[in-house]
Amino acid sequence: MKTTLITTAVAICIAGAASAEIRIGASVSATGPAAFLGDPEAKTLEMLVEAANANGGINGEEIALVLYDDGGDPNKARTFATRLIEDDEVVAIIGGSTTGTSMSILSVAEDNEIPFISLAGAIEIIDPVKPFTFKTPHTDRMACQKIFEDMQKQGITQIGMISGTDGFGASMQAQCKEVVGEYGITVVADETYNPTDADMTTQLTKIRNTDGVQAVLNPGFGQGPSIVTRNYKQLAVDLPLYQSHGVASDGFIELAGADAAEGVRLPGTALLIAGLLADDDPQKPLVEAYKTAFEEKTGTSVGTFGGYANDAFLILTDAITRAGEADPTAIRDAIEATEGLAGTTGIYSMNAEDHLGLDLSAFRMLEIKGGEWTLIE
C-alpha cells in the first residue's frame, strides 16, 4: 500500500507541474450513464482553455485546467472535489453534470470556500442560495413553465406524461407536476420508462387510451426520447408531442428520424437556432463562435449541455478578469456581480439572492419542421 501511495504522489506531481498560472478544476461525467451530458462538457472546457491560452490567458496568466471524470458517481465526485481543492489547489471548480454529483461537490466547495459553478438542472443547488455555489443551466422548473405556457396558448388542459427514470427525467417529472396546476393543466396519465428500455409502445398506448389527453410531454435525455418519438409515430398518436431541453441537439432529429420528429416542440436555447437569430441579438456572435469551434473540433453537433459548460467558463473568466486576481473569495464576489453577460444559454445577471441569473426569456420555444429547428412565438 505504501508503494502505491508513493506512486500516486509521484504521478500527481508529474501531472500538475505547477507554476504561476490560474488553476481551474472540473469534475464532469465524461463516462457512465450521464456521459450524454458530461462528454460535451469536458470537450467544451478543454477546447475553451486551449483557445483562451492561445489568446494570452486571463490577465496575462496561463490557465491550467485539471479535469476529472467522475463517471456520474456522487461519491467519486466528492473525492475529486477534495482532490481538486486540497491537492491540485484550484481557485474555482466547474462541474457536476448531474444533480447528485453537484450536491456532493457543493458541500466540499462550501466547506473550503472555493467558488463552484454547477452544470446541473435541479433548483436545490441554488435554492436556498449558498455563498460559493452558482449554476448555469436553467432549472428544470423553468423548462416545465416554458412548456406549460405554450400548452396554455394552445388551449390544452389535460396532458399525459412519459418520463425517464434517470436523474434528469425523474427530477423534471417532479418539478413539472409541482407547477402544472398554475397553468390550469392537469396530468391525467403519468408513465415512466428506464433509460435503457427498447420499446415504449406499452406506456404510450396507455396514455393514448386515457380519456381527455390533449398532448404528451416527455422529460428525458439520451436515447429514451428518440425511441419515444419513434414509437409515437409507430402508434400514429395524433396529439402534440413536447420534448424537454434534454434532447435539444441536432443529434435528436437524426436519431428519431426527421419524419417521426416532425412537429415535436421543445424549449431550447439560442444555440440550436444560431442561423435564425436576429443580427442584433446579443447572443448571436457568441453562439455562432461556440457552434463553429465545437463542431470543428469534435465533428459532432452542439447541444444544450456543452453550452452550459461554455457559459460556466465564460462567467468564471469574466469574473477573474474583473476581480483582477485569482483569489477564490475575490472570484466569488465577482461572479455574484455578473451583469448582462451573454452566454449560449441566455443572458446572465446574478446578485446575492440569485445565483443562476436567468429568467424564462432565456428559453425559446422551438418546433421541428422538415428536419430543422424553427422558432415559434
Added chain:
Amino acid sequence: MKLSPKTATLLVLVLLIALSPLLFPSGYYYRVGALIFVNAIAVTGIVILTGYAGQISLGHAGFAGIGAYACALAPVHLGLHPGLAMVLGAVISGLMAFLVGRPILRLKGYYLGVATLGFGILISMVLNNERQLTGGPDGMEVPDLGLRGLLKDAGLDLTNGQFWYWFCGIAVIIGAWLALNLFNSPSGRALRALHGSEVAARTVGVDVTRLKLQAFVISAVYASVSGSLLALQNKFITPDVAGFMHSIEMVTMAVLGGVGSVLGAIFGAAVLTLLPQVLTVFAEYEQMVLGLVMMLVMIFLPQGLLPSILRRFRRGDE
C-alpha cells in the same frame, strides 16, 4: 517469536492504518484512506460469505443501500441520532438477509448469483422510485454524525478528512477482529469445511443450512455498516450506493485481493479504490487500463494479489 495468523493480521492492519498518515502530503489522502476503509468493511463481509462459506452474492450493495438510507431517513422521520440510525440499518439489513436468505441460499452458483442480483436491484429500484421519501435518483442529504464536534469540545480538533480516516480506520480493525474470531470459532471451522465441500460437511453432521444463513446475515450487516459510514461521511447519498455496479465492485475487490483472507480482501479494496485515482493520468485510456489490470491479475495471480505475493516471498526465504 511466532505470531498467530490472527494477531499478525491485526498487527499489520493497525500499523498500516496508524502509520500511513505520516506519508500524506495533503488532506486529500485522508479522504482516499477513509474510502478504502469504507470499502474494506464491506469486503470483509464478502470474505465471510464467499471466502469462508463459498457463497456468491451479486446484490450486497442492496444492504449497503439500506444502511446508507437508514442514516438519511431515520434521523428525519424517527428523530433517531445518526449513530443509532446506523445500528437500526444494520438490524434491518440483518433481518432482511435472514428472511431472504432462507429461500435464496438453497440455490447454487450462478442461480444464487441471479437471485441475489434480483434482490439488490429491487432495493435500488425502491430507492430510485420512491421520490417522496428518498429524493429519487437525485439523492438526499444525510445529517451530521456530530462526533467531530464532540471531539473538538474535548480538545481534539480534527479536520473532516482526518476525523473520517480515523473513525473508519478503527471500524475496519474492529470488523477484521470480529471476522477473524469467527474464522477461528467452531462454526468458522465448519464454514471452511463447507467451502471445501458442502456434501462432505453435511455428511459429518454440520448444519450447513444454518451456517450459510449465518454467513449471509453477518456479511449483510458488514455491507450495511459500510453503507452507513459512506452516507455519514459524504453527508449526501444517492441510490448508486445500492446499484449493481457497487455489488460487482465489492466482489471484485475481494477476489482481486484474495477472497480467502481478511487481509487479502482489504488489500484488494485498497488497490481498487486507489486505482481510479492513479489512473486519472491515463485520461481516456483509464477504462482500458482498469480492465487490463483486472484481467492480468486474475490470469497471473488467480488466487488473488496478496496470497500470490506472500507465496513468492516465502519461496524467496527458503
Added chain:
Amino acid sequence: MPELLQFLFSGVTVGAVYALVALGFTIIYNASDVVNFAQGEFVMLGGMITVAAYAAGVPLPLAAVIAIVATAAIGVAMNKLAIEPARGAPVVSLIIITIGASIFIRGGTQLLLGKQIHTFPAFSGDAPIRIMGATILPQSLWVIGGAVVVFIGLWLFFTRTLTGRAVLATSNNRLAAQLVGINTRFVMTLSFALSAGIGALAGVLVTPITLTSYDVGLALALKGFAAAMLGGMGNPKGALVGGLLLGLLESMTAGYLSSQYKDAAAFVVILLVLFFMPQGLFGRKSTERV
C-alpha cells in the same frame, strides 16, 4: 383488445431482444461453465462496428457481415489472450476476467468510436404493420425471426452435430473429453467465436430499434443473463423462453400495473421461479462431485 395486442407486440419485441442476448450466453457456458459477462459487449460491438462501417460507405448488409466477423475474431482473441492462459483458475476468477474484458472492450470502443448514440436504417423500412388495431415494426419481426433462427441453429448444433456434442462433453468432464479424443482447446475457441458472432448478430438486428452506443452492453447483458437463468442456463430453449417471458412480463406489468415497477415485477417472478425450480425452467439437473 387492441390494447392487449399492442402490449403483447411490445413484450415480444423486447423479449426477442433479451432472448437473442441470452442465446449468446449458452455456448460459452456449455463449453466452460463460465458465464461470460462480456457477452453484452459483443452485442454492443455488433451494432457499433456496423454503424462505423456503414458510415464509411459500406453497404448495410456487408457492414453487418464485417461486424459479425470482426466481433467473432475479438471473441477468439479474448479466449486466446485472457481465458486460455487462466486455465485452472477458480470460476470466480474467470468471471472477474470476463468483467475486466468487458470494461476493456467498452473503454476501447469509447476511444475509437466515440460516445455518441447511433443507429442505422431498419432493414425493411419504418412503416408499421397494422394488425387488429395494434402495430408492430418490420424490424421487430427481424429480431423475432433472428431469435428463432439462432435457437433452431443452436438446438441442431447441440443435438445433431458431433462438434456440438463435443462442446457438451467438454463441459461435463474436460479430462474425459480429452481422453476420447476431443480437442478441448479447439472447442473453447469455437464456442467463443460462435458466442461472439451470435452476440454481434443480435446487435445488428436490434440497433434500429434500441439505438446503440459504447455503453449499451451492460444493461443488455444484465437482462440477457436474467433471462438465461430464468429459462435455465445452458439450454437454448430456456434462453428463448426466458427472454420472451421476461419481455412479456415487463410489458404486461407496465400496461396493467405500473411502468415504474415493471422491472421489479420481472425480478420478483424470477425469484419465485427459482424458489420452486432451482435450476430454472429448463435447466439440467447437476450432481455435485465430492
